[in-house]
Amino acid sequence: METKNTWKTYDEEQLKAVDAFADEYRNFLDEGKTERECVDLIVNMAEQQGYQELEKVIKAGGSLKCGDKVYSVCMNKSVAMFRIGERPMAEGMNILGAHIDSPRLDIKQNPLYEDGGFAYLDTHYYGGVKKYQWVAIPLALHGVIVKKDGTTMEINIGENDDDPVFFISDLLIHLASEQLEKKAAKVIEGEALDLIIGNKPFVFENEQEGEKKNTEENAQDGKKEAADAVKKGILDILKKNYDVEEEDFLSAELEVVPAGKAREAGLDRSMILAYGQDDRVCAFTSLKAMLDVEDTERTACCLLVDKEEIGSVGATGMQSRFFENAVAEVMNLTGEYSELNVRRCLSSSCMLSSDVSSAFDPAFASSFDKKNVAYLGGGMVLNKFTGARGKSGSNDANAEYLAYLRRIFADGEVNFQTAELGRVDLGGGGTIAYILALYGMNVIDSGVAVLSMHAPWEATSKADVYEARRGYEAFLKGAGF
Secondary structure (H helix, E strand, O other): OOOHHHHHHOOOOOOHHHHHHHHHHHHHHOOOOOOHHHHHHHHHHHOOOOOOHHHHHHHHOOOOOOEEEHHHHHHEEEEEEEEEEOOHHHHHHEEEEEOOOOOOOEEEEHHHHHHEEEEEEEEEEEEEOOHHOOOOOOOEEEEEEOOOOEEEEEEEEEOOOOOOOEEOOOOOOHHOHHHHHHHHHOOOOOOOEEEEEEEEOOOEEEEEEEEEEEHOOOOOHHHHHHHHHHHHHHHHHHHHOOOOOOHHHHHHHEEEOOOOOOOOOOOOOOOEEEEOHHHHHHHOOOOOHHHOOOOOOOOOEEEEEEOHOOOOOOOOOOOHHHHHHHHHHHHHOOOOOOHHHHHHHHOEEEEEEEEEEEEHHHHHHHHOOOOHOOOOOEEEEEEEEEEEEOOEOOOOHHHHHHHHHHHHHOOOOOOOEEEEOOOOOOHHHOOOOHHHOOOOOOEEEEEEEEOOOOOOEEEEEHHHHHHHHHHHHHHHHHOOO
């Protein structure tokens, strides 16, 4: 079977709709480069569509009925949304699940130091990255710094045109003969991914003479002060601009991401080039389907979580009880709660684990099975299984569920393709699918093909993004399997 090119199926109106949706998606990528930023955007969009915060409904002693819409946030990094359907929740839900974390560099807790006339922030990379891709490109700093008194400073530096950017240096080609002999995994070591944030020594006003002098000219504090002059200058800026002390890095969450806006790619403007499309392309399309869907037979749910890139661990990852607890609370407000009913709800649910798939890259054709790979422009992607080497660590959807989804997408005239992540025994990957499958529900990976996945800049097809949005809404409307 050949993969159909989705672009060929569109009329003029649909082409306009594809571009309009892509513009909205690019704005989401620009405003949501971290999990916290994504959650803020998601909550704002949800509340504009009439969603209420679950915890507020509980405190007010409220209840939920068919058509009601609620959301719950976990530690500002994960969110679950529910639209109550006509059927009892014990009969199951239709769930869209994606993750909103992406590979990046995280700032360490004791990060600021000076060496060779530069001020640095020490980093630890997050998720699977090719470390050499992160050097010599403009980088931005996003996140929060929380002071001891609970005051939270939001940090976003490097995105506006008049903002400074940051970078990680690379060795000049003239001196790189030894470096070029190394394997790609060792060309840039993890400990070398330190962010350059300044180069100007601190200058202060001499009270007696009324003139500015470099700290190196003031030997009162000796060589130590002179050696830390650039670092001291950075601390002075942090204090003046943000009221932040060096100690406040202890309770900070700062992420280093590529600076710059999502862009249209190609002379035909058919693609989107941006940071973080794994997996925010699936998060956004799932969110839009959830916000736009009308009344459904089964309760519709959209689950957008953190920490997938490092194993779905922690309180905000899929392995936590956040989602299960939220389901129990919602069922309590609908009058259905019991431990048995929660179990029945979860085991009877159907889910699309909305995560990206690798796109065929002709430059590296030998890494793929051409008959079983996703192609840019081929529509949304279904991955029956992921995993690695013998499907290890994979959720493997059953044939009956695939047939059910084929009917839903056929009825909705949704363009889709099926794929594997790559050539057998070459590698592999995982999603949150296997975690939800532990409840006994039907789950399959479904998403968008991405070129250069996990690189600082990833590429997707506008057509695939649009079809994913359409496919997710068709799934939410579909009756239970």
